[in-house]
Amino acid sequence: MISKELILNKLKEKFPQINFSDIEYKGELTIQFDKQHVVEICRFLKEDSELQFLLCEDVTAIDWARKKNRFTIVYHIFSLKHNFRLRLKADVDELDCRIDSVSSVWKTANWEEREVYDMFGILFNNHPDLRRMYMPEEFEYYPLRKEFPLMGIPGSLSLPKK
Amino acid sequence: MGLEAKLNQDSFFTTKVDALAAWARKSAVWPMPMGISCCAIEMMAVGDPRYDIARFGSEVMRFTPRQSDCMIVAGTVTFKMAHVVKKIYDQMPDPKWVIAMGACTSSGGMYRSYPVVQGIDQFLPVDIYLAGCPPRPDNLLNALIQIQEKIGRTKVRDFQDKPLPELKVLSQRDPDLAGHNN
Numbered sequence: 001m002i003s004k005e006l007i008l009n010k011l012k013e014k015f016p017q018i019n020f021s022d023i024e025y026k027g028e029l030t031i032q033f034d035k036q037h038v039v040e041i042c043r044f045l046k047e048d049s050e051l052q053f054l055l056c057e058d059v060t061a062i063d064w065a066r067k068k069n070r071f072t073i074v075y076h077i078f079s080l081k082h083n084f085r086l087r088l089k090a091d092v093d094e095l096d097c098r099i100d101s102v103s104s105v106w107k108t109a110n111w112e113e114r115e116v117y118d119m120f121g122i123l124f125n126n127h128p129d130l131r132r133m134y135m136p137e138e139f140e141y142y143p144l145r146k147e148f149p150l151m152g153i154p155g156s157l158s159l160p161k162k
Numbered sequence: 163m164g165l166e167a168k169l170n171q172d173s174f175f176t177t178k179v180d181a182l183a184a185w186a187r188k189s190a191v192w193p194m195p196m197g198i199s200c201c202a203i204e205m206m207a208v209g210d211p212r213y214d215i216a217r218f219g220s221e222v223m224r225f226t227p228r229q230s231d232c233m234i235v236a237g238t239v240t241f242k243m244a245h246v247v248k249k250i251y252d253q254m255p256d257p258k259w260v261i262a263m264g265a266c267t268s269s270g271g272m273y274r275s276y277p278v279v280q281g282i283d284q285f286l287p288v289d290i291y292l293a294g295c296p297p298r299p300d301n302l303l304n305a306l307i308q309i310q311e312k313i314g315r316t317k318v319r320d321f322q323d324k325p326l327p328e329l330k331v332l333s334q335r336d337p338d339l340a341g342h343n344n
Contacts, residue, residue, distance in 0.1 A: 134277070148276075158241070
């Protein structure tokens, strides 16, 4: 049976040099770590025979609108073997607005990372096809950032002539 | 119609060309179903036997704009989709009419936010605005009847010598026509 202790012990045993912090809220486990380790941690969680987090359900981001560590990237992953959901978090600074892509681990992360790029402007290193997902490609803003007005920037989206 | 039963072999009746042309046009309005979101479900219900748009001569939903007279824009039009709607509208032959079906299409509706066009009249000439979210099928039939009344008031010369809009060649990379192909 999978448990919080099992996951954390395995991670600390495999990566002794990385700091993990964990929060448990309403039975949901969240593990936070530094962004430069994201690919190796994700690959380990997926490929470890006891854990088998085979499914990446969602990749999204939070804009905290603060100076330091402005964004947090959130990964929701699921272990089919144990019917267990795990949340991973990594902070991204506004000045160095990039993180390594996990699309080499889970293929579903490809489009989800494109969506995060489209909405927040966070770049993903080594992403195979980092284009906008929803907005037109010539659009210059990132709509889910806190400074973006609800009704948009006038004139930034073109309309056909009448 | 029952008209032919009253006419004997060599009989005739008199009318005006305007009246005959308007009668022919309004009795067979072929809709272009521009079903973009949930309003399209109600638009489909109009086609079924319960509401039966065939009673008004409009059962021929044409999925090519080149054979249709009236575009029913049913659903939320985003800025990205606006170019597609306009491109299809431009391909419809004159004379043509537009029904803005539902709150989103008429005014942006509950989507008062950055990606949604706040009313398609910003880029299309709209004839009828339909209230409702979504409008009931009877409401769409009412709109069709009003369009028919509007067509019935037209004269043939209204559409005569109308300058055709010059369509640009796609290779010119005009953003209105070619921008969203990739």
